[in-house]
Amino acid sequence: MQQLKQSSAHITLLPDPSEDRRANHRTRTVFRVARAQVHHEEGLVYIRNISDSGMKLGIGMPVVLNDLVRVWLSETISIEGRVVWENEAECGLQFAKEIDSVAVLRLTAEQIRSGETRAPRLSTDLPAVVTSEHGMRSARIRDVSQRGMKIAHDGSFAPGLAVKILLESGIERRGFVRWVRDELAGISLTELFSVDELRIVHTLGSGTYNG
Known part of the structure; x- marks a missing residue:
């Protein structure tokens, strides 16, 4: 070997x-x-x-x-x-x-x-609307994987918070906040992204998506 x-x-x-x-x-x-x-x-x-x-x-x-x-x-x-x-x-x-x-x-x-490695993730910078018990908030997605995403938010997120995330492409996912560090939060999704959906999210964030 x-x-x-x-x-x-x-x-x-x-x-x-x-x-x-x-x-x-x-x-x-x-x-x-x-x-x-x-x-x-x-x-x-x-x-x-x-x-x-x-x-x-x-x-x-x-x-x-x-x-x-x-x-x-x-x-x-x-x-x-x-x-x-x-x-x-x-x-x-x-x-x-x-x-x-x-x-x-x-x-x-x-x-x-x-647990030494995470699911593959892609960097992006994409606006999103997050709905939770606190109402609707604007946020930005900083990276995304099939199972989750990292979001920059207004400071109102806390671990365990249930959220619904709507992207400008119309893609929507539900999940919950796993961790919070300052104004960044890790979201665990209850429904995985497909590889094709991730490609759309990534290219939207890089400004190269043309539908």
């Missing part, structure tokens, strides 16, 4: 020359949401499957052949690959160097179980 080298920024996989490479191209089916970056654009993708030499992604962001795409499987583990095929909904990446895909999946699963 390959050895894992971890730093505060990322984890690098170091090949073991004695490793038996006969199973290098075995593909492992995965259905996991991850954060990805191509050029300077970020978005969320579905990892369909992964092998030691590449992965198949379900995408909602434009890519072309030979684009370099970096995929974060967790906050500390990322892999970069080059687009070798693509269609409107999916693409295939080939890694520059082979990895130990079993070790990567095992390590990210352990991070999730232990």
Whole structure:
């Protein structure tokens, strides 16, 4: 098996020359949401499957052949690959160097179980209307994930407060306040965002959404 080298920024996989490479191209089916970056654009993708030499992604962001795409499987583990095929909904990446895909999946699963990593999130700056027992308030969404969001508010939020959040796109979600730090609050959603909805929220916040 390959050895894992971890730093505060990322984890690098170091090949073991004695490793038996006969199973290098075995593909492992995965259905996991991850954060990805191509050029300077970020978005969320579905990892369909992964092998030691590449992965198949379900995408909602434009890519072309030979684009370099970096995929974060967790906050500390990322892999970069080059687009070798693509269609409107999916693409295939080939890694520059082979990895130990079993070790990567095992390590990210352990991070999730232990709470060491959060759900992939995207930075944004988007106005919203929040309704609670205090009435309607204007707020701004600072980042968003499938399960929650961070909101800048007027100071009236407290942990446990039930809220309904309406975005300018018409997307609406209910949730409750998990934590408050000064005028920032973490919201846990009772209904998850889809990857397509997150793409809309993210592009609205960056000013690039055109419907």
